[in-house]
Amino acid sequence: MIARLARALCLTLALLVVVAAGPGFAEDAPDYKAWEKQAAAVQEAIGAAKISDEKLSDLRAEMVKWRNTFTEAQGTNADQIATVKGQIAALGPAPAEGASEDPAIAKRRAELTETLSTLQAPDLAASEASSRADGLIRTIDKIVRERQADKLLRLSPSPLNPINWTAGASLIRWMGAWIYDETIWRFTRPINWETLRNNAPLIAVLLVIAGVLVLRGSRWLSGIAGWAVKKTAMRGYRLILGIVSLGEILLPVVGAVMLTTAAINTAFFGPILTQFIEMAPGLFFVILLSWWIGRRIFPAQVEGRAGFGLSDQARAEGRFHALLMGVAVALQQLLTEWITPRAQDFLGGSGTLAADKAAEVAARADAAIAVLAAPLLVFAALMLFRMGQLLRRGATHGGATDQDTAFRDSLMRWLGSAAIAVAVVAPALGAIGYVSAADALLWPAIVTLGVLGLVTILQGFIAEFYIVITRSDESRREALVPVLAGFVLTLAALPVLALVWGARPEDLLELWTRFRAGFSMGGVQISPAVFLTFAVIFAAGYTATRLMQAALKNSILPKTTIDKGGQNAIVSGVGYVGIFAAAVLAISAAGIDLSSLAIVAGALSVGIGFGLQNIVQNFVSGIILLIERPISEGDWIEVGGQQGVVRAISVRSTIIETFDRTDVIVPNADLVSGQVTNWTRGNKMGRLILPVGVAYGSDTRRVEQILLEIAQGHPLVMLSPEPFVLFTTFGADSLNFEIRAILSDVNFKARVLSEMNHTIAARFAAEGIEIPFAQRDIWLRNPEALGRARPNPASPVAPHAPAAPPEPPAHAGQPLTPEERLLLSDNDGAEDGDAR
Numbered sequence: 001m002i003a004r005l006a007r008a009l010c011l012t013l014a015l016l017v018v019v020a021a022g023p024g025f026a027e028d029a030p031d032y033k034a035w036e037k038q039a040a041a042v043q044e045a046i047g048a049a050k051i052s053d054e055k056l057s058d059l060r061a062e063m064v065k066w067r068n069t070f071t072e073a074q075g076t077n078a079d080q081i082a083t084v085k086g087q088i089a090a091l092g093p094a095p096a097e098g099a100s101e102d103p104a105i106a107k108r109r110a111e112l113t114e115t116l117s118t119l120q121a122p123d124l125a126a127s128e129a130s131s132r133a134d135g136l137i138r139t140i141d142k143i144v145r146e147r148q149a150d151k152l153l154r155l156s157p158s159p160l161n162p163i164n165w166t167a168g169a170s171l172i173r174w175m176g177a178w179i180y181d182e183t184i185w186r187f188t189r190p191i192n193w194e195t196l197r198n199n200a201p202l203i204a205v206l207l208v209i210a211g212v213l214v215l216r217g218s219r220w221l222s223g224i225a226g227w228a229v230k231k232t233a234m235r236g237y238r239l240i241l242g243i244v245s246l247g248e249i250l251l252p253v254v255g256a257v258m259l260t261t262a263a264i265n266t267a268f269f270g271p272i273l274t275q276f277i278e279m280a281p282g283l284f285f286v287i288l289l290s291w292w293i294g295r296r297i298f299p300a301q302v303e304g305r306a307g308f309g310l311s312d313q314a315r316a317e318g319r320f321h322a323l324l325m326g327v328a329v330a331l332q333q334l335l336t337e338w339i340t341p342r343a344q345d346f347l348g349g350s351g352t353l354a355a356d357k358a359a360e361v362a363a364r365a366d367a368a369i370a371v372l373a374a375p376l377l378v379f380a381a382l383m384l385f386r387m388g389q390l391l392r393r394g395a396t397h398g399g400a401t402d403q404d405t406a407f408r409d410s411l412m413r414w415l416g417s418a419a420i421a422v423a424v425v426a427p428a429l430g431a432i433g434y435v436s437a438a439d440a441l442l443w444p445a446i447v448t449l450g451v452l453g454l455v456t457i458l459q460g461f462i463a464e465f466y467i468v469i470t471r472s473d474e475s476r477r478e479a480l481v482p483v484l485a486g487f488v489l490t491l492a493a494l495p496v497l498a499l500v501w502g503a504r505p506e507d508l509l510e511l512w513t514r515f516r517a518g519f520s521m522g523g524v525q526i527s528p529a530v531f532l533t534f535a536v537i538f539a540a541g542y543t544a545t546r547l548m549q550a551a552l553k554n555s556i557l558p559k560t561t562i563d564k565g566g567q568n569a570i571v572s573g574v575g576y577v578g579i580f581a582a583a584v585l586a587i588s589a590a591g592i593d594l595s596s597l598a599i600v601a602g603a604l605s606v607g608i609g610f611g612l613q614n615i616v617q618n619f620v621s622g623i624i625l626l627i628e629r630p631i632s633e634g635d636w637i638e639v640g641g642q643q644g645v646v647r648a649i650s651v652r653s654t655i656i657e658t659f660d661r662t663d664v665i666v667p668n669a670d671l672v673s674g675q676v677t678n679w680t681r682g683n684k685m686g687r688l689i690l691p692v693g694v695a696y697g698s699d700t701r702r703v704e705q706i707l708l709e710i711a712q713g714h715p716l717v718m719l720s721p722e723p724f725v726l727f728t729t730f731g732a733d734s735l736n737f738e739i740r741a742i743l744s745d746v747n748f749k750a751r752v753l754s755e756m757n758h759t760i761a762a763r764f765a766a767e768g769i770e771i772p773f774a775q776r777d778i779w780l781r782n783p784e785a786l787g788r789a790r791p792n793p794a795s796p797v798a799p800h801a802p803a804a805p806p807e808p809p810a811h812a813g814q815p816l817t818p819e820e821r822l823l824l825s826d827n828d829g830a831e832d833g834d835a836r
Helices: 002-021 032-047 053-073 078-090 103-152 162-187 190-231 234-265 271-297 312-348 355-397 403-432 435-470 474-478 480-500 505-517 528-559 564-589 594-611 613-628 668-673 700-713 746-767 783-789 818-824 828-832
Strands: 519-521 524-526 636-639 642-649 653-658 663-667 676-678 686-694 724-730 735-743
Touching (some): 053 103, 053 505, 078 103, 103 505, 162 271, 162 312, 162 355, 190 234, 234 271, 234 435, 271 435, 312 355, 312 435, 355 403, 355 435, 403 435, 435 474, 480 505, 505 528, 528 564, 564 613, 613 653, 613 668, 653 668, 700 724, 700 735, 700 746, 735 746
Antiparallel strands (some): 519 524, 636 676, 642 653, 653 663
């Protein structure tokens, strides 16, 4: 597993080098004779059934080199080919069949066509050879994948069978005896003691430094971290502690490397133990890394959502299981890379064996490895099962309060369930005898949890660093930059996870090659280089456009006599033209031939015409608004029953801020095709009409004079044209007048109206002019009927005796007093009266 992770890191570096190097160009033409010979040999080799995986890998590497050479050669004579094609196009279209053209032109066309064929020959040959190399590579990959599948499904001896236990015991016994004999023999050699005396100073220094680093390094780092936290703002203390905690891994590993160097320099250990000693620092690093990840994921002291909301006991259990899973991975690595390669030697001796004896020894070695791997498999499965339970518990106790937290809890729950499933299935497969399948399922699952934990920790470091740099609070931990950093880290971890789960480095390199080659869309080859060129050119053009807009808006246009609406229209127009020009320039620089996309664009235009017709209509309307400028930013308009001030005119819509301070988004098409009232277009002057009513009997000429004085005295009323007062109507309750005046700024119409009303009320009160209120008089047509209907409470009469008719009031046929109106309002016989 360590070797696989190392290969993953090396592959990542190789991909970076390939990206930085970019596509190259072959200086010399490929040697096609050598290629034909090599291709025939590879074709013959892959047809053999017993070719080894290592040989297949070497052959594949050779084919990849040839394919790269041919790919680079495909651009040969590109400039000359383009020139000749232009010359042929300049001659005009070729004559139709049976037609003739000028002999000179026909001769020249034939010469250019022959030249074009000669120039295109190397490119065609390179394309054909590249296609053949690619086919051989695919064949090799298919063979390797089939072998991997066969190995994965191979049935090994079951570790539950007691017969196989003796093979495991024999392997341990013979391995121990072999190492013991080899070590004792080396201790008896005088030359080894001489080597020890010569290397004694170096060994002593290494042992002292290693002991200090392993035993005291962590404590020193903790002291340094505490001192740094005291000297640093509290905002960055977690970042300091996290960085310093890395030393708790590095210093002991450096000490382990020194111990290994010291042990090797003693010359007392044979090849078997020497390999184990060389592997020890890597195994120690895996254990320390697991311990460190467990401490960061399940910290002893929690802040915020750290620790997944688990209790102290659950987090301590999580740290313990993380450490044990690291120990299990280290032991698996030891079993895979140290014991398994020598199992047949230990069980059968190092000499050459007969075919039947070799097969027997191989079967015993397979059984022994299965027996030794079974306890380790069960142990790791138990740790993984318990870790899955902790993840599920953390997802349950996380307390999702928002969508992002709910997604994380769902992801943790899924990971926990997957871990539990793997922990149950893997030991069952191993017990049956599918040891390879069990190993391919269990150990990658454990390493995957470690990689995801490492990504989470690194994303936390980046978030903490972002908070320190921007001097933000803890709420910015979920800002865009840290989230994007976590996304990038996750993408970077995908190749590592692919290698962990059994993908070959060649597979990833092949995938990257396919990605670099791009894909064809409508006859246009889209590749990362094309996309990068387009993005860079467009970004540069977009930035230049925005800079030009800013210069026009802030520096140039304010110094001209163009009104604000015209300035905004110019700035917006420059933005549209600049972005369009940047897109066209980027497409041309990327080498995308738009003519090949004409058919695709024509087919899409039908759908666009139906599905996006409203958007297109609004876009065109926005262009019309910017060109004709019937409205501009800052105008007071009325459209669709809404009044407000235009705040922004965008491509699709216009934003109007109403006087209630709410934003109304109006599609541009409504402003172009609908009826719009613009109160401030051209100038801000507007008319004010103020109705006033006075009581009957008032002096109309005096009222007119007072109203005219009030209008002329207001500072916002224009004197040219001068205001005037109209005596409009004889109303039902009042004599109605109107003040009609032109205001210099119609935006203050409501305020002027209020101020004039206050002044009118004060002047009328001072002049004794009454402002009437609405009056209604009630006339009784037959008051005697009302008198008969009302009984006299002072003189009761017999129940059936007719009441004497009351005397009619003296004012019969005259308006009633207010007291009489109140009395009659309680009478149910109002239907006998007539109100008007």
